[in-house]
Amino acid sequence: MAILVDPPAWPAYGRLWSHLVSDTSLAELHAFAAAHGVSRRLFEGDHYDVPEEAYDALVAAGAAPVTSREVVRALHAAGLRLRKRKGERPVERVVGLDLGDGVPRDVDLLLSDWEPPAERTYAASVLLRDAAGRCAVVWSTRRRVWGPPAGRTEPGEDAVATAVREVAEETGVRLARADLHLLGHEVFRPAPAPGRDLLAFLTATVPGSPALSGSDDETSDHAWVTPAELERRCAGEFWWPLVGHVLALGPWARP
Structure with a gap:
């Protein structure tokens, strides 16, 4: 088991960057990063981007200096390599998730405005906020x-149509398609439904603070809560890193 780091050679934002990885597990990588002051906001799905000024300190802390090619080989060998589309920002990978059907799944949580194809989308989730910044x-x-x-999703729906319907059914808030904006998606392996492996993650902000009430029997209570209260209630859920990153909460707080 080892933490590896390649030389700072990747230019971005006026400096050079290294890649910090584990050859074993993301849990090991997150623990090392947290112990040595590397922000969770620098995580990219299978590695941390770390600025050149942090390189020497990370090596001194125990990260093994290797070439960039060795970093890629280690990720492939450990099964941690994540391939992404242009414009996608990986936030987290969840391994062995059970959705209640007894089937372990791996889930990639990604930020992106890429619109998921309707034929691959099986569900949608909405970060709904009021004018005061509270979340439903x-x-x-x-x-x-x-x-x-x-x-x-129901037959004939795309992600936005599902989001409009679910928000109305579960909160009573009526949204137009134009009110919703894509924030990202969750990719499940294996797919939860035949050929459908994506959950779309969207957001909308409503004027004022309308009363919430549901019309379906799958929800029984509804509330507007502050981001801090949302974190208290939901931080243990597998999807939380997406919301935590968007709202800059917990380890994703901006410095």
């Missing part, structure tokens, strides 16, 4: 957890 949460009677309005 609903209580799932099936899963017995708090979370943002969300649900599976």
Whole structure:
């Protein structure tokens, strides 16, 4: 088990950057990064981008200096290599998630305005905010957890149509398609439904602070909560890194 870092050679934002990786697990990588002051906001799905001025300190802390080619080989050998499309920002990878059907799945959480194809989209989730910056949460009677309005697509729907319908059913808030903006998506392996492996992650802000009320039997309570309260209720959920990153909460807080 080792933490590896390549030389700072990748230019961006007026400086050079290195890649910090584990040859074993993301848990090991996150623990090392947190212990040595590397912000979680620098995580890119299978590695941390670290600025050139941090390189010597990371090596002194135990990261093994290797070439960039060795970094890529180590990720492939460990099964941690993440391929992404242009414009996607990986936030986290969840390994062995059980959605309640007994099938372990790996999930990549990605920020992006890339519109997921309707034929691959099986569900949508909405970070709904009011004019004061509070977030809507609903209580799932099936899963017995708090979370943002969300649900599976119905025949003929794309991600935005699903989001409009689910928000109306679970909170009573009526949105137009133009109110919604794509923030990213969750990619599941294996797919939760035949040929459908994507959950779209969207956001919308409504004027004022309308009363919340649901019309379906899958939710039983609804509330506007501050980002801090949202974190208290939901930080243990697998999807939380996407919301935490967007709202700059916890380890994703901006310096």
